[in-house]
Amino acid sequence: MERDIYDEDHEAFRDVVKEFCKRYVTNEKREQWDAAGEIDRQTMRAAGDAGIIGLSVPEEFGGAGMLQDYRFRTVVMEEVIAAGAGSLAGAFGIQDDLAVPYIVHMGTQEQKQKWLPGMATGEILGALAMTEPGAGSDLRGIKTTAKKVDGGYIVNGAKTFISSGKTADMVVTFVKTGDGNRPDAFSLLILESGMAGFDHGKKLHKMGFQGHDTAELSFSDVFVPEANLISGKEGMGFVQLMMNLPLERLSIGVAGAAAAQAALDWTIAYTKDREAFGQRIIDFQNTRFQLADVAATVDALWAYTDRALLAYKDGKLSAEEAAKVKFWATEREWEILDTCVQLHGGYGYITEYPIARAFLDARVHRIYGGTNEIMREIVGRQLAGKK
Numbered sequence: 001m002e003r004d005i006y007d008e009d010h011e012a013f014r015d016v017v018k019e020f021c022k023r024y025v026t027n028e029k030r031e032q033w034d035a036a037g038e039i040d041r042q043t044m045r046a047a048g049d050a051g052i053i054g055l056s057v058p059e060e061f062g063g064a065g066m067l068q069d070y071r072f073r074t075v076v077m078e079e080v081i082a083a084g085a086g087s088l089a090g091a092f093g094i095q096d097d098l099a100v101p102y103i104v105h106m107g108t109q110e111q112k113q114k115w116l117p118g119m120a121t122g123e124i125l126g127a128l129a130m131t132e133p134g135a136g137s138d139l140r141g142i143k144t145t146a147k148k149v150d151g152g153y154i155v156n157g158a159k160t161f162i163s164s165g166k167t168a169d170m171v172v173t174f175v176k177t178g179d180g181n182r183p184d185a186f187s188l189l190i191l192e193s194g195m196a197g198f199d200h201g202k203k204l205h206k207m208g209f210q211g212h213d214t215a216e217l218s219f220s221d222v223f224v225p226e227a228n229l230i231s232g233k234e235g236m237g238f239v240q241l242m243m244n245l246p247l248e249r250l251s252i253g254v255a256g257a258a259a260a261q262a263a264l265d266w267t268i269a270y271t272k273d274r275e276a277f278g279q280r281i282i283d284f285q286n287t288r289f290q291l292a293d294v295a296a297t298v299d300a301l302w303a304y305t306d307r308a309l310l311a312y313k314d315g316k317l318s319a320e321e322a323a324k325v326k327f328w329a330t331e332r333e334w335e336i337l338d339t340c341v342q343l344h345g346g347y348g349y350i351t352e353y354p355i356a357r358a359f360l361d362a363r364v365h366r367i368y369g370g371t372n373e374i375m376r377e378i379v380g381r382q383l384a385g386k387k
């Protein structure tokens, strides 16, 4: 089914992203990222130079100024995922969907001036640290504290599973600034790489997204100046997280749709090429039936995510709607990836093939950004009329 959410500007931008992928997403590069467990800085700089990261950074700070028009971001996701570079798509996502929005939408003027120009060029890499060893779904259970002292805060605690956590220059960090677990007991502080007592810790070994770093972070008496308090207001951290979560969840849903589309395209090509019992794999009725199911689901995925994208653009995507998109799209993505691996036979299991890597990458879509159980809980509570 033809999609109709993009106009000429988006398609022209797509050509830029395609050109970038042709140049920078080579097999050699992918292997290098996987071996290093992170995306090299030059590639992030090149993405900044090409104008494909920092998309929501206002023009006055050197960005593209695409504040609410998330369609440019989805063009980037679609093309980078189609190029078989899930890890790079992940690194771009952390920068543009998890770090930049807190500065663009909630940062003080000083914070914008300090961080945004470098985030647009890819010189400054960001991350968002909420999860802790003892608290993931239940974020109000975090233990990292920020104690008020003269001119700033002293931060103690630890975070885990932080995407881009090893490479980030600045980490928007969810901390406790008050007692108890009321929403106003939390704040967001920017911790900077190199601050005394801030350790980027261990890089974690994952089943997927091999080329994108995920790390533990630890904080031991880190002094963080007051100027690094997001929006300059204490006690707003929980509300601020809630404000950006719809975007984070929408982005994961769209990444799921893009991966499902890529899997369909790779599988059609593969099954046309490969033969068994004297015919192409695609000529078996089972293959065509499976692909027909996948193709219809991919159409439905786009119809749904495109609708959500437009709602987001108009400022109408609620937390519950974003949660629905996230869990539904990533569950369908998972089923599709599994079918497509199967249709590749043994090669579907070999990570040299993009289908195998995409399958491994897809698994975490149902876990991070809020697990799909928590997404269903959010939707279910609304249906039940609970707050």
Ligand SMILES: Cc1cc2nc3c(=O)[nH]c(=O)nc-3n(C[C@H](O)[C@H](O)[C@H](O)COP(=O)(O)OP(=O)(O)OC[C@H]3O[C@@H](n4cnc5c(N)ncnc54)[C@H](O)[C@@H]3O)c2cc1C
Binding pocket: 128, 129, 130, 131, 134, 135, 136, 137, 138, 160, 161, 162, 163, 164, 206, 214, 364, 367, 368, 369, 370, 371, 372, 373, 374, 377
């Ligand atoms: C590769 C990767 C990258 C990540 N990147 C980041 C990042 O950049 N920043 C960040 O802050 N975090 C990040 N995370 C953390 C991620 O968001 C959490 O892992 C996730 O929110 C789940 O938290 P948890 O691991 O503590 O699981 P738990 O909360 O311990 O959940 C365990 C199981 O219990 C279920 N469960 C929990 N509560 C309920 C409930 N109320 N009802 C029903 N079931 C429930 C969960 O759904 C899950 O199945 C990342 C994780 C991974 C694996």
